[in-house]
Ligand code: ADP
């Protein structure tokens with residue numbers, strides 16, 4: 309995966325945030341302050357603008373730029389959390405121009421660790437961690453059994469969806485939603501829902517690139 313694919317990922321994530329702004333905001337109005345859709349749309353659009361302006365040339369530099377944009381522009385608790393995740397992932401990737409599926413798995417794991425270090429949420433607390441943590445595990449399982457980037461990102465995205473569904477039965481124990489106590493039960497967590505969008509964007513771009521390289525005459529060798 310090269311820098312242009314990482315940029316395509318963030319463009320697709322931004323597109324999904326625009327499409328899902330109202331849905332995320334509706335989820336956040338049930339358990340929080342109804343700003344998660346707006347926050348994520350603003351953050352991802354700022355990330356796209358910064359990428360278009362600065363044109364970072366390595367995967368690590370792309371993710372570092374995204375992290376900076378999210379921390380500065382997203383707002384809410386989710387901005388620094390996601391921003392830290394992207395920055396930790398960037399650090400793991402270093403300055404290599406091309407990233408293997410295994411390295412991307414390490415970067416996702418580093419994002420999870422970084423988010424947990426500053427947010428202190430565990431699985432079951434009804435946060436983005438409930439989508440991200442099973443996604444990281446599922447990604448790694450595919451890599452360990454010899455699967456490729458397309459399989460691993462699809463498995464991660466599917467696991468995140470399952471994690472999101474599980475948040476419905478949970479009571480929030482972290483962030484603003486925790487103030488509402490048992491009233492948060494029965495609703496999906498907004499941050500877990502935005503994590504699903506980010507990971508599904510990743511699965512979409514890797515699947516599209518896999519299809520392109522299978523077409524004769526358009527593969528890496530041509
Ligand atoms: P705010 O709560 O400040 O309004 P957002 O609405 O943008 O911020 O984001 C809320 C989401 O942030 C929650 O749905 C949850 O997934 C996530 N979140 C909040 N606190 C934490 C935490 N400590 N660790 C991980 N995720 C968290």
Ligand code: MG
Pocket residue numbers: 336340341342343344384484
């Ligand atoms: Mg909110």
